[in-house]
Amino acid sequence: MSDLTIKKAIQLSGRFPSTLSKIGFNNGRNLYFSAENLGEEEEPEFVLTTNDLAITFAVTGDMTGMYRVNPDSIETVVSQDPQHTYTLKRKSLPLGCVADQANATPEQLLEQLVGFAYDEAKTVSEGELKGIGKDFSVLTYEAIVARFLLLKSLQSSTDIIPDQTHRTIFVKAGDGCGKACTFCPESTVPFKPYTIDQFIAELERTEEAMGNILGDKMRRMNEGFINISDVLRLDQDKRTDLTAAKAVELMREYFPWLEKIGSFVSSESALAYSRTGRGYTRENLSRLWETGLNRLYLGVETAHDEGSRLLGKNISYDQKLEAARLVQAANIKLKAIFQVGILGQGFYRKNTPRTRENFVTWEQVAERNADWVNAAQPYRVYESIHQELPGLAISDDRETLRIIPYAFPGQYERESQFFRSQIRLMRRGKDPIENGYHIYLPKERAIVIAA
Numbered sequence: 001m002s003d004l005t006i007k008k009a010i011q012l013s014g015r016f017p018s019t020l021s022k023i024g025f026n027n028g029r030n031l032y033f034s035a036e037n038l039g040e041e042e043e044p045e046f047v048l049t050t051n052d053l054a055i056t057f058a059v060t061g062d063m064t065g066m067y068r069v070n071p072d073s074i075e076t077v078v079s080q081d082p083q084h085t086y087t088l089k090r091k092s093l094p095l096g097c098v099a100d101q102a103n104a105t106p107e108q109l110l111e112q113l114v115g116f117a118y119d120e121a122k123t124v125s126e127g128e129l130k131g132i133g134k135d136f137s138v139l140t141y142e143a144i145v146a147r148f149l150l151l152k153s154l155q156s157s158t159d160i161i162p163d164q165t166h167r168t169i170f171v172k173a174g175d176g177c178g179k180a181c182t183f184c185p186e187s188t189v190p191f192k193p194y195t196i197d198q199f200i201a202e203l204e205r206t207e208e209a210m211g212n213i214l215g216d217k218m219r220r221m222n223e224g225f226i227n228i229s230d231v232l233r234l235d236q237d238k239r240t241d242l243t244a245a246k247a248v249e250l251m252r253e254y255f256p257w258l259e260k261i262g263s264f265v266s267s268e269s270a271l272a273y274s275r276t277g278r279g280y281t282r283e284n285l286s287r288l289w290e291t292g293l294n295r296l297y298l299g300v301e302t303a304h305d306e307g308s309r310l311l312g313k314n315i316s317y318d319q320k321l322e323a324a325r326l327v328q329a330a331n332i333k334l335k336a337i338f339q340v341g342i343l344g345q346g347f348y349r350k351n352t353p354r355t356r357e358n359f360v361t362w363e364q365v366a367e368r369n370a371d372w373v374n375a376a377q378p379y380r381v382y383e384s385i386h387q388e389l390p391g392l393a394i395s396d397d398r399e400t401l402r403i404i405p406y407a408f409p410g411q412y413e414r415e416s417q418f419f420r421s422q423i424r425l426m427r428r429g430k431d432p433i434e435n436g437y438h439i440y441l442p443k444e445r446a447i448v449i450a451a
């Protein structure tokens with residue numbers, strides 16, 4: 001296939017961004033880059049094309065996907081999710097780049113595919129290159145596996161790292177949460193903040209291990225995340241000398257090139273952090289922003305007070321709104337997380353008889369959620385499609401029909417569309433509502449899954 005045909009096919013597929021700049025070529029291989037600069041919100045990646053394949057690489061050098069290109073469609077061979085887990089499609093394997101397809105294990109197939117991609121990358125990097133193409137180099141299979149194992153070892157099984165990409169440096173500042181939210185895996189693990197010494201040990205471990213694998217490419221990881229269920233809770237916990245400001249300061253000291261630093265926050269702790277004798281002030285949060293914290297993820301989950309109470313999140317619509325406004329007044333970008341489908345077709349108010357009067361419908365919940373978004377105007381809204389995770393208290397409310405669960409996948413979509421249709425956001429540019437937050441929830445991580 002000609003270069004033009006292959007470029008057209010990958011752009012038409014919708015899998016790749018529409019802006020692909022050619023930055024190199026050699027011997028029938030072409031190299032493209034998909035974002036103008038590393039500060040873009042869009043995940044930048046290299047796309048290398050051969051006669052009938054497109055292979056994608058993160059800016060850190062990990063192979064992130066391989067696709068068979070047909071003149072009018074794209075078939076996924078292997079792809080990687082935000083938690084660095086590969087999914088391999090045995091039936092789509094390209095001819096000629098894997099040996100003994102029938103008997104090879106998924107790990108062996110993946111190793112061969114990465115090896116093939118690595119050789120192709122070497123070929124193109126020996127050709128004509130311009131701009132960022134001059135820095136193009138990729139990781140070996142061993143380095144990718146080492147990075148995967150490292151990332152796995154740097155987080156607990158219940159940790160959530162939102163917006164995780166290849167460019168995220170996350171450093172653990174505590175464990176668990178232990179609050180009563182009935183749907184959250186962190187509720188089952190008691191809160192344990194790290195001390196300054198423990199946090200420094202995590203920073204050093206991350207810096208050294210990541211540096212060993214990525215070398216200078218580590219400086220392309222420009223997004224930092226302080227991995228804790230509620231960063232401002234550090235300041236309220238007498239067991240630790242680590243504060244939110246100290247954690248941000250240390251992140252900056254170890255990784256001075258970070259453009260973004262974010263973490264989770266709860267409405268309760270944002271209010272406590274901002275409280276004075278005469279009400280609330282943004283001053284403390286402003287100081288935190290000056291230190292370098294520029295993103296906070298707030299789990300609103302639902303803005304419906306009765307729904308919130310049933311989910312164990314005993315904080316009102318107004319308190320959540322006040323907390324959001326304090327964060328925003330301090331210039332910190334607010335990312336608000338909402339659950340879709342968690343209250344199903346509707347629910348009976350907590351501790352009330354199951355009568356018609358006590359039933360709250362999904363539309364009432366979604367309308368209240370949209371009202372909150374319209375009032376708060378967050379920088380970004382994340383929809384998390386409710387996932388049934390084992391061992392959580394919410395299962396009881398669903399089994400006893402206190403919450404009437406959805407019966408069909410289409411009902412989640414209907415709720416999401418309804419919620420979106422009520423939202424009026426003033427911010428322009430990239431769609432500020434994202435539908436995939438649930439992909440960051442804890443799950444069994446594996447280097448390869450064969451499909």
Ligand code: SF4
Binds near residue numbers: 178179180181266
């Ligand atoms: S939703 Fe947030 S506050 Fe509730 S248990 Fe989970 S991490 Fe804690």
